[in-house]
Amino acid sequence: MDVSSYVLLSHEQALRRRMDVAANNMANVNTAGFKRETPVFHEYLMEGENARAPENETSYVLDYGTVHDTSAGAFQATGNSLDLMIDGPGYFAVELENGETGYTRAGFLRVLESGDLGTANGAVLLGEGGAPIAVPENAAGQLSVVEDGTVMGPDGPLGRIAVTAFENDGVLAQRGDGIWTGPEGEELAAADTKIRSGGIEGSNVQAIVETTDMIEIMRAYQTSKRIADDLSDMRKRAIDRLGRIN
Structure with missing residues (x-):
C-alpha cells in the first residue's frame, strides 16, 4: 500500500x-x-x-x-415541581454508586427510598457542602424548589441544592446516562444560583x-x-x- x-x-x-x-x-x-x-x-x-x-x-x-x-437547551415544561432546570452555567452534583461525585444537567428529581432527594436514575442529589437533602416522609408530596435552589417542605426549608460550576467544562468526561465526571468544581452561592422548576432542560x-x-x-x-x-x-x-x- x-x-x-x-x-x-x-x-x-x-x-x-x-x-x-x-x-x-x-x-x-x-x-x-x-x-x-x-x-x-x-x-x-x-x-x-x-x-x-x-x-x-x-x-x-x-x-x-x-x-x-x-x-443551554430549551426549557421543557412538565408541571412537576421537582423537575428542574439550571438557568445558566453549572451542574447538579450527585453521589455515584462508587462514592465519587458526578455532575448532571438532567433535572428529573424524586424522593428515593432512603428518604433523600435524588435523580430519576437513583443517584443521591447533593446539597450545600456535599450533604444529601433528607425529606421527611410526610413532606414527600409537598415539595417545591425556589430560584436559589432551596428545597421547601410544608414546615419550611429542608436544604439547598448545590450547583457546581467549572472554569473550563472541558475537564469533564461524559460517563453516560447524562452524567459527567471530573475534578471538583466551585459550588455556586445562593445569590449566583438560578433554578427554574416545573420543567427540565432539553437537549441542545x-x-x-x-x-x-x-x-x-x-x-x-x-x-x-x-x-x-x-x-x-x-x-x-x-x-x-x-x-x-x-
Missing part, C-alpha cells in the same frame, strides 16, 4: 469518527440535559526522506477527542444540523472512495504497461 492509500485511509477513519459522533448526537436529541458533541482532529505530518523539502511531508489525520457544546442538539452534517460526511466519503478507485485503476494500468514492456 502506497502513501496515497494511507492518507485516504486516515481521512476515511476521521469521517467514520465524525459519523459516529453525529449519530450519537441524533440518538440523544430528546435526552434531557444532553450536550452536543463535536469531534476534534489534529494534523500529523510525517517527513519523507528529504526532511528539508516541504513537498516530501505527508499529512495524516489524528483523532484528538471531542468537545461539548455547553449552550438540533436535528436539522446533525442531518446536514451526516449528509456532508457521506458525500465526503463517496468522494474519497472515488479517489481510491481511480488510484487503483492507475496502478492496474501501470502494472499492465510494465508487463507489456517486459
Whole structure:
C-alpha cells in the first residue's frame, strides 16, 4: 500500500469518527440535559526522506477527542415541581454508586427510598457542602424548589441544592446516562444560583444540523472512495504497461 492509500485511509477513519459522533448526537436529541458533541482532529505530518523539502511531508489525520457544546437547551415544561432546570452555567452534583461525585444537567428529581432527594436514575442529589437533602416522609408530596435552589417542605426549608460550576467544562468526561465526571468544581452561592422548576432542560442538539452534517460526511466519503478507485485503476494500468514492456 502506497502513501496515497494511507492518507485516504486516515481521512476515511476521521469521517467514520465524525459519523459516529453525529449519530450519537441524533440518538440523544430528546435526552434531557444532553450536550452536543463535536469531534476534534489534529494534523500529523510525517517527513519523507528529504526532511528539508516541504513537498516530501505527508499529512495524516489524528483523532484528538471531542468537545461539548455547553449552550443551554430549551426549557421543557412538565408541571412537576421537582423537575428542574439550571438557568445558566453549572451542574447538579450527585453521589455515584462508587462514592465519587458526578455532575448532571438532567433535572428529573424524586424522593428515593432512603428518604433523600435524588435523580430519576437513583443517584443521591447533593446539597450545600456535599450533604444529601433528607425529606421527611410526610413532606414527600409537598415539595417545591425556589430560584436559589432551596428545597421547601410544608414546615419550611429542608436544604439547598448545590450547583457546581467549572472554569473550563472541558475537564469533564461524559460517563453516560447524562452524567459527567471530573475534578471538583466551585459550588455556586445562593445569590449566583438560578433554578427554574416545573420543567427540565432539553437537549441542545438540533436535528436539522446533525442531518446536514451526516449528509456532508457521506458525500465526503463517496468522494474519497472515488479517489481510491481511480488510484487503483492507475496502478492496474501501470502494472499492465510494465508487463507489456517486459
